Amino acid sequence: MTSFRTAQGGRIDRARTLRFTFDGQSYTGHPGDTLASALIANGVHLMGRSFKYHRPRGPIAAGAEEPNALVGVGRGGRYTPNLRATQVELYDGLVAESQNRWPSLAMDVGEVNDLVPAGVFASGFYYKTFMNPPSAWKDLYEPIIRRAAGLGKAPEQPDPDHYSHRYAFCDVLVVGAGAAGLSAALAAGRAGARVILADEQPDLGGSLLSDASATIDGLPAAEWAAKAAAELAGLANVTVLTRTQCFGAYAQNFFGLAQRLTDHMPVPDPKAARERLWKVRTREVVLATGAIERPLVFPENDRPGVMLASAARTYLNRFGAKPGARAVIFTACDSGYGAAVDLARGGVEIAAIVDMRSEANGPGIDAARAANLPVRTGAVVTGVKGRLRATGVEVGTIASNGLVNPAGQLSCDLVLMAGGWTPSVHLYSQMRGKVRFDAERQIYVPGDRASNEHSVGACGGSFGLADALAQGVAAGTAAAKACGKGATETAVPGVAGEILPRGGYQGAVPHHRDVRKVKAFVDFQNDVTAKDIKLAVREGFRSIEHVKRYTTTGMATDQGKTSNMNGLAIAAETMGKAIPEVGLTTFRPPYTPVTFGTFAGHSRGDLFDPIRRTPSHAWAQARGAAFEDVGMWKRAWYFPKPGETMHAAVERECKAVRASVGLFDASTLGKIEVVGPDAAEFMNRLYTNPWTKLEPGRCRYGLMLNEAGFVMDDGVIGRLAPDRFHVTTTTGGAPRVLAHMEDYLQTEFPELKVWLTSTTEQWAVIAVQGPKAREVIAPLVEGIDLSPAAMPHMSVRLGTICGVPTRLFRVSFTGELGFEINVPAEHGPAVWEAVWKAGEAHGMVPYGTETMHVLRAEKGYIIVGQETDGTVTPNDLGLDWAIGKAKPDFVGKRSLARPDMAKPDRKQLVGLMTSDAGVVLEEGAQITAEAAPVQGRPALGHVTSAYASPTLGRSIAMALVSGGRARIGETLYVPMPSGAIAVTVTEPIFFDKAGSRLDV
Amino acid sequence: MLLIRCPYCEMDRPELEFRYGGEAHVARPVNPMAESDESWAEFLYMRTNPKGLHAERWRHTSGCGRFFNAIRHTVTDRFVVTYKAGEPRPEVKP
Missing domain, CATH: 1.10.10 (Arc Repressor Mutant, subunit A)
Structure with missing residues (x-):
């Protein structure tokens, strides 16, 4: 294989050799190479296949803008697809593969797409080609399209790396470390401002690293950059972030930066983060993001070997990799001449410089002529020969009437495009700056300043090196001054030997074909x-x-x-139309793709979402409990014995609670302490129930509505003293209820003297439920008379249990005699263990949330969020008894008087009994009047809860049904895929309607 | 991320610490039962939804916990001013 590595020069370490593979083939490169530069040095341009036509493609760029050379890099969980080979830093042992080809890059079956008749893959082909039949889309077209037109494939193993996040604050953020960015950072840094300088490359310098002709302050450009970098590294007030892409600008000078920390290492330190997301808030920002060279749009301009002139210069000057042996430079801009001169000096034969412009003059052209390079003006490239690599071009001349006449062919293996420069105004635009169209140069440049923003150098539309340095110094000085820093002035460096990139072209190049x-x-x-x-x-x-x-x-x-x-x-x-009349698409972040890992940071695995565990968690785990997630809580779901199914475990637990006693962790209930002289009045206004007359030591079922009159939450509330309530909420509703209370207290009723405190985490709640509940806890309790007369259902007492202070509630969510022992959370596990030991003699079983659900459903107790959905009123649930009708006002009261709230066809809570006792309905299933529902007629309602009831020995269900209470006794239907299930409408209470079991 | 000034903490804090609370200055009628169905529906559901300056409620949930009001521009998202609950809407220019 011919080497395209130059004999000397470039920023690579020739003393060390790195081995790597691309599509299984072994190659070598040097430290300092990118994957693309190393392949080009090995004579390889074919690096990818195109998206639709599977055409062979090589890199056209040398940086972040590369559209073709997308590769997958790494192995196993570290495999990363869709990386630009032009940005992948080479390391020893790197494994890369091409994408979107089969069976190989050189012989890709998908290339037949390139031969299909014109029009099939034209604009909108997705919508035109794959129209009929509609059913074929999901099973036939989409899978084929996805396979054929995919980019890279996702890694198949979990990512072994970790990622970190960091906030940072600075006076001046400088994005881009080319000439403009370096001089801005130096000026601001010397003035004493806190500076962050970010650049996506491993070395500072930007285009200076590829510049072989210009000098700054008498130094070659790259040497000046190295000197500047060394000075910045020595300034304590300057943070330099290399390999760091500023990918987006957000409100109020907030910027997102993605820093690559280990991707360039053969064996990353397993303790080091792979990437770091910087969230930077800055006072002033200097945008020095440069410009991107435009390709020229001519036939077959995508053949491997066709690339941007600036890219060729970078490969040669920075990486010591000759991009070809014989080049044609197609240009509409003076920068093409600079590239030609550099390539000629580097040993690449120049077949021709083809300039679209009829007249060309200036220092670039003079330099090319001085080097005896053949120049053709008023000429165009009209086609490229070759398939896997360019072998030559067709050239045409532009006649005075604008038509193109063929003018022969030139053989070459490299075709350079110099269409002029497009400023990278992405960040400026994301800062809500309004770009302005420069009609003379036909480019968009930043208009008025966005907030505290300075666009300098090429991204501001100034393509000259001297301008970039001068603007950088001015912006860095001004930004520091705006932050009150201005100790040291910075002189503008002097420049020699630059060729200004005048000219440019956009749109389709004319041709005769x-x-x-x-x-x-x-x-x-x-x-x-x-x-x-x-x-x-x-x-x-x-x-x-x-x-x-x-x-x-x-x-x-x-x-x-x-x-x-x-x-x-x-x-x-x-x-x-003119270009500015057509407008511009939005510059959305991210500028280059950012990995999911970077955004996720540490929020993965156990840290993905906080986990809340109850005091009995370890105990339940040791007994093999199955857990379910309820909000962030892990709750014991059921306690299977070895070999026991869920169904059997729940049946056993339910029967034990009804027959003897069960133990349940209710600590997840939300708890709010409502305290103050006006506590009762506050409760009167926030809950539907009357609270004034509730005696201390008694409890009441509280119902909370939103202002629109719909049920928002419920829970048992104990009054501990005239000015103190112990409020419980649903497990999921606690934060919402507290926020709702705070809202009214702060904004509508600020005159009330009330304090609200969340105590959810402070109390462990141990529920002992069943006929033997009193016998179980009696030996442990001190200072409380547990007798039915002294402590009736719905009461609360203060005392001690196992020597620990307790708020002991006599309440029931099972329909059985029950106590809920509240103890300070740190004593929860010990008290739980003591209660368990005391209960064993009585045949006590632990039970989980599933049994809790079944037991409460047998009693017709609702669960807010299951029987309700934000459109359900107290009356719909048959809870009118919980409304204090004599109260002048409470949140939601006025809304309950609206006509819609009294309509007879509202959906009301009812019970459903299936005709087949063994059939358990599906929650959420629709309910209809007919077995075969009529299309277009709405359902009557839906099933909200359904269980196999061990107590009744049959299935039960609760449902919301239109006009439901008037339908009791009727037969309705629940249509299912396997046929309609007939159900009888009943009262929504299935067991112990009189409540006699509570009153013991 | 927006910076929002809490008028109680007197600090600019990131928007993550705050929660939006709907339009401001929609006072709950003193005697709701005296309201007509129309005026009550107006209070419950009708909001101004302006393009431009909007007075709205925010709560410093992860800070002091207080509700306050803000004038925000609904096109630019810019907070023009924040002020304590109970204070009148200040006169500001966009």
């Missing part, structure tokens, strides 16, 4: 050609945002960095 048969690419990544955009306009798309989506130009991982302006120019020309 049959437009129906050639493909001139605008968007390389999405395979969008000039004629696709013209077709979209002809089909009626006028908004550039619509043209973008219909043609897919500017989408996917490169977000149109190289294609947007050419696409816009072609659309504008087809519409007969």
